[in-house]
Amino acid sequence: MDIRFLTTFVEVVKTRHFGKAAENLYLTQSAVSARIKQLEEYFHTTLFVRHRNSIQLTPAGERLLPFAEQLSATLQQAKQELQREAGEYLVCGAGQLNNEIWMPELLRQIHEAFPEWAIKAEVLPSEQISRQLHDRSVDIAFSSEPLKSEEFTGQLLKAMPLGLFSINQAEVDTGPEQFVSIDWGSKARDELLTRFAEYRDAKFTTNSLRLALATLQQEGGVAVLPVGLDWSQWGLENVRCIDHFTHAQCKLYMYYMKSVRRTIVPEVVSVVSQHFTQEV
Numbered sequence: 571m572d573i574r575f576l577t578t579f580v581e582v583v584k585t586r587h588f589g590k591a592a593e594n595l596y597l598t599q600s601a602v603s604a605r606i607k608q609l610e611e612y613f614h615t616t617l618f619v620r621h622r623n624s625i626q627l628t629p630a631g632e633r634l635l636p637f638a639e640q641l642s643a644t645l646q647q648a649k650q651e652l653q654r655e656a657g658e659y660l661v662c663g664a665g666q667l668n669n670e671i672w673m674p675e676l677l678r679q680i681h682e683a684f685p686e687w688a689i690k691a692e693v694l695p696s697e698q699i700s701r702q703l704h705d706r707s708v709d710i711a712f713s714s715e716p717l718k719s720e721e722f723t724g725q726l727l728k729a730m731p732l733g734l735f736s737i738n739q740a741e742v743d744t745g746p747e748q749f750v751s752i753d754w755g756s757k758a759r760d761e762l763l764t765r766f767a768e769y770r771d772a773k774f775t776t777n778s779l780r781l782a783l784a785t786l787q788q789e790g791g792v793a794v795l796p797v798g799l800d801w802s803q804w805g806l807e808n809v810r811c812i813d814h815f816t817h818a819q820c821k822l823y824m825y826y827m828k829s830v831r832r833t834i835v836p837e838v839v840s841v842v843s844q845h846f847t848q849e850v
Contacts, residue, residue, distance in 0.1 A: 571612050573645055576638040578605040579617065583635055586625050594704075659688035660834060663708035666777045667754070669693045671796070672712065672728070672822055676842060683841045687834060703825060709835050710842075713823045714755060724825035727846040730796040732758055732820055734766070734813040737783075737806060738790040744812065748791040751775040752782045758818035762794060765813070796820040 581591040582602065592599040610617050617631035627635065660680070664673050673691060680689055694702060700717050702708040711717070717724060732754060736742045744766075751772035753759075762769055773791070776782050782793055783804055792812065795801075801809045824842060826835050 571609075572605075573641065575605045575609050575612075577642045577645075578602055579609055579631075579634070580638050580642055582606060582618070582625065583627060583631070588625070659690055660684075660832060660838060661690045661692060661707065661709045662712065663692040663694045663699060663702055663710070664712040665696050665699065665714055666693055667752070667779055667820070668712045668714055668822055670779045671799070671820070676712070676845075679841060679845050680838055684834065684838065699825075703827065706827065706831055709826060709830075709832055710838060711825045713825060714821055716823060717825050721828055722825045723828050724823055725843065726821060727824050727842070728820075728822040730798050730820045732794050732815045732818045733797045733811045734762070734792060734815075735795045736792050736810045736812055737786040738808050739792075739810075740808075742810065742812060744792055746771060747773055749773060750782050750785055750791050750793040752779060752793055752795070753777040754794060754818065754820060758794060758815065761815050761818045 578591065578595060578597075581595055582588060585591045585594065588602050588606075589599050592602045595602065606617065613630070613634065615630040616628050617634065619626045619628055662673070662677070662680075669691070677689055677691060680687075692702070692708060694708070694711075696713070696715065699708075699711050699713050700719060700722075703711045703717070704719065704721065712727075734744075736744070739748075746768045749769045749772045751769070751774065753776070774782070774785050783806060785791070786793060787806060794815075797811060797814060801807075824839065826839060830836065
C-alpha cells in the first residue's frame with residue numbers, strides 16, 4: 571500500500587470534504603476518491619459515511635486515524651532527516667521564463683550572502699510550482715503568477731510592462747508570419763489578441779525566452795517582450811518597441827511556506843527582497 575493513501579485519508583478527515591482535500595493535496599477529486607477506495611479495500615472496511623453536505627468517520631475510520639497520523643508524521647520526519655544528512659542546501663524553483671530572466675542574478679546574490687550553503691535550482695512547469703512548494707521539495711519558489719494557498723507567504727518582487735517589439739528587421743514588418751509567440755500568460759495573450767487579432771497564429775511558439783530570441787536573432791520578426799531589459803546583453807541588436815501593453819506585465823513573485831523547514835529561508839527571503847528594493 572502506498573503511504574500517501576494514509577496522508578490523503580488524514581487530509582479528508584481534516585477537511586471533511588473530498589474536494590477541499592484534493593485542492594490542498596494538489597490532486598483531482600477523483601484521485602482522492604480512488605485513494606480512499608483503495609484504502610477501504612485494503613482494510614476490508616468502510617472508512618467514511620458520505621452524506622450530502624458532510625463526511626463522517628465510521629468507527630473503523632476512527633480507529634485507523636491515530637495510526638495514519640503517526641505514520642504520516644514519521645514519514646515526514648524521516649524525509650527531513652535524510653535531507654539534513656545530505657548536507658546544507660537550499661532548493662529554489664522557478665518557471666521557465668523567470669528562470670531565464672531573473673534566476674542568474676538571484677542565485678548570485680544568494681551565493682554571495684551564504685557562501686557555505688549549496689544551492690539547487692529547479693526549472694518547474696507552472697502547474698507544479700505550488701505542489702512542490704507545498705510538498706517541501708522546493709524551499710523558495712519564484713512564479714510569474716500569484717499562488718493561492720493560506721500556507722504560503724509571498725510578495726511581488728518585480729513587475730515590468732510588456733510591449734510588442736520588432737527585432738532584426740531593416741523595416742518593421744508586423745505581418746502574422748513574422749510573429750514569435752512567448753508564453754507570458756493569459757492576460758498578455760488576451761491583450762495581444764484584442765489589439766492585434768492577426769497574431770492568433772505564430773510561426774513559432776515557446777515558453778523559453780532564449781529559444782525565442784535565438785529565432786528572432788537569426789530570422790528577425792516580432793514578439794512580445796518586457797520593456798526595460800538591456801537587450802544587448804541578450805545578443806540582440808536593432809530592437810524597436812512597436813507598441814506598449816496597457817495592462818499585461820512580466821511579474822516575479824516569491825513564495826515560501828509559512829512553516830519553514832530550513833532556518834535559512836527567512837534570511838534568504840530578506841536578501842532577495844532587499845536586492846529588488848534597492849533596484850527600484
